[in-house]
Amino acid sequence: MFNEQPPVWYAVYTRPKCEKKVTDLFTRKKVEHYCPVQPLVRARKIIQEPLFPSYVFVHIPESRSWVVKETDHVINFVYWLGQPAIIPDHEIGLIRQFLRDYEEVSMEKFPLSAEGDKVVATGARIVQISSNRVKVALSSLGCSLVATIPSREITVISGHKAVNGHHY
Structure with a gap:
């Protein structure tokens, strides 16, 4: 077998x-x-x-x-x-979760190169939270997902932002 x-x-x-x-x-x-x-x-x-x-x-x-x-x-x-x-499974899971949680999602590519840059596919990570945007990097795909969030859905809790129930 x-x-x-x-x-x-x-x-x-x-x-x-x-x-x-x-x-x-x-x-x-x-x-x-x-x-x-x-x-x-x-x-x-x-x-x-x-x-x-x-x-x-x-x-x-x-x-x-x-x-x-x-x-x-x-x-x-x-x-x-x-x-x-x-x-990685967790990046597919993050894409699914991101699309469930946010309505206005776009994809932005970032350059990957075999030389110089170290690509570590250990997980997606939040790379930006601004006044109305959340951005996560998907290292294995060489891109980021970006969501625009209505300000009414953002709450500041003791120095951390909460968006759709997620704390960053």
């Missing part, structure tokens, strides 16, 4: 505007996936816009990578230093 590798989260790069098609195909293939979306108003209609354009996250063991690569509209895994980039 062989030992199956545990599943991990990978970022998959899709053709532009094909995230929904890819998620539908992953559902049919029984591949666990996550495509973070947020509501956006366009021409008096609310649409679900991907937070990470052209990215879908998959939760699979490495041995099943062929299933993902053979899926229509998938270009490839996102690579870092010659290997498919592994996204």
Whole structure:
């Protein structure tokens, strides 16, 4: 009997505007996936816009990578230093929590380089709390999530800010 590798989260790069098609195909293939979306108003209609354009996250063991690569509209895994980039569980959890807690969320990329910068995927961390913004860094993805918060939802408690029940 062989030992199956545990599943991990990978970022998959899709053709532009094909995230929904890819998620539908992953559902049919029984591949666990996550495509973070947020509501956006366009021409008096609310649409679900991907937070990470052209990215879908998959939760699979490495041995099943062929299933993902053979899926229509998938270009490839996102690579870092010659290997498919592994996204830690806690960063996927943070993305889910951030989208649950905040309404106006955007993604900002920050540069990653193989030389000079030390990339430590030990966790997302809060990098900024200003008068109406909360920003967290997702080191494995090379980006930050930024939420704009109505001032009525911010409370200062003994030198720390509380936003939506979270203390920072």
